[in-house]
Amino acid sequence: MIAGAKAIHRAPEAVLSPRLTVGVDTVRISEVTESLARFGKKYLDAVFTPHEQASCAGSAEARARGLAARFAAKEATFKALRSADLAGPWTAIEVRRDTGGFTDILLHGRAAEHARRSGLRDLSVSMTHDGELATAIVVAVGDTVSDRLTQFGASSGAIAPGTIVAGREQPCPNR
């Protein structure tokens, strides 16, 4: 406390910061190249949404780099969501790229449901690649513990309103 300043008394929940969780993952780009060669469209459709596939057009190398970074982003998102046993469908987590080239995470179906139950409201992603590796980090912002207790208490255990991740939710595409 700063000398001379008056003590400010607040309720404990008023000074809690929003909850943050983080996930990170790395993928070998050569593994994506192998998967494309072995399974082709079946692999693409099982893991990547049409938007993600369209975002990764270009040379074979650029395509594999982009897809590897997106797979890393999906796994990083699972980690940020604190979902110990959730592994798919991978299309439930979508990396969206806007016209400016920036990326965002959009959740669908089971992943969106899990985020809502966990009180996680927003996600931010950053992806990179260097040499053989593609890496992504995802940060999730959620309600404080006291917020969640208040919301869950007020709704008798039902999922609290106003917790849709990124303000958007859509049915899961593909599988």
Add this chain to the structure above:
Amino acid sequence: MSEQVIRQVLAEHAHLSTSIEQLADSSDLYEAGMTSHASVNVMLGLEDAFDIEFPERLLRKSTFASIANIQAALAELDA
């Protein structure tokens, strides 16, 4: 029979750091070096080998965590 096919799929796609012959049915495949990305290839390889499609409810890390777990999932699908 199904165990042999599962082991063949794992040998081809799981990128294990341990020889598949040395793994017990209950061994943890993730601890044996299978990455999340490799588990996708394992899933697709199993779908090809057994002519099945894993439904969304089985797309969990635990489904592919061991040979025994994979056998249980295949039995659930009557594969």
